[in-house]
Amino acid sequence: MEKPRFNWPIWVSLVLSIFAFLSYPLLFVNWPVTRDFPWANIALFVVAAFLLVVGVRRAFAPGRRRLSKIFSSLGALLSVLVLGMFILVAFIGSRWLPASMRAPQVSQKAPAFTLNDTNGKPVSLSELVLQPINGKPAKGVLLIFYRGYW
Numbered sequence: 001m002e003k004p005r006f007n008w009p010i011w012v013s014l015v016l017s018i019f020a021f022l023s024y025p026l027l028f029v030n031w032p033v034t035r036d037f038p039w040a041n042i043a044l045f046v047v048a049a050f051l052l053v054v055g056v057r058r059a060f061a062p063g064r065r066r067l068s069k070i071f072s073s074l075g076a077l078l079s080v081l082v083l084g085m086f087i088l089v090a091f092i093g094s095r096w097l098p099a100s101m102r103a104p105q106v107s108q109k110a111p112a113f114t115l116n117d118t119n120g121k122p123v124s125l126s127e128l129v130l131q132p133i134n135g136k137p138a139k140g141v142l143l144i145f146y147r148g149y150w
Contacts, residue, residue, distance in 0.1 A: 007068060010055030012074040015049045017082040020044035024090065047081055052079050110143065116137055 020041045028034035028041060058064075059072030083114055114124040128141045 007055050007059050007072050009051040010056060010072045010079075013051035013055055014075045014079045014082070016044055016048040016051065017079045020048060021082050021086045024086070041086065041090070045086065048079060049083070052076055110141075 007099050022032075023044070024038050024041050028038065034040045059069050061074075062089060110125060112125055114122050116122050125141065125143075129138055131138060
């Protein structure tokens with residue numbers, strides 16, 4: 001009988017799953033390309049799932065000890081639970097967030113505010129409304145807000 005080897009794919013899968021779970025709020029949320037849709041985390045979970053399948057097949061191969069099968073199953077269960085928690089938090093839980101009560105709705109009068117322009121000078125909404133355009137008073141102001149991550 002061959003000496004049983006350590007089933008590293010299961011445990012690497014668990015560590016990678018935990019890293020994928022924790023890296024979103026601690027690291028990837030800092031950049032819009034990974035914050036808006038967690039594609040990097042999903043890629044890490046796909047690699048972890050591949051390692052998990054390899055590890056489970058290896059754990060239940062003929063000749064493996066029962067203790068190895070038990071611990072490998074526990075590692076696999078923890079890895080799947082971490083993936084489930086990520087899906088719950090990132091995709092399902094975000095839909096449960098309440099809508100902002102203070103956010104203006106479409107065609108509602110905008111609240112007074114002042115922001116800095118690209119040169120750092122303050123610009124208020126009331127100034128924009130009072131500025132004449134071609135000698136005529138403005139009828140309104142169209143506001144377009146970009147996320148500003150360029």
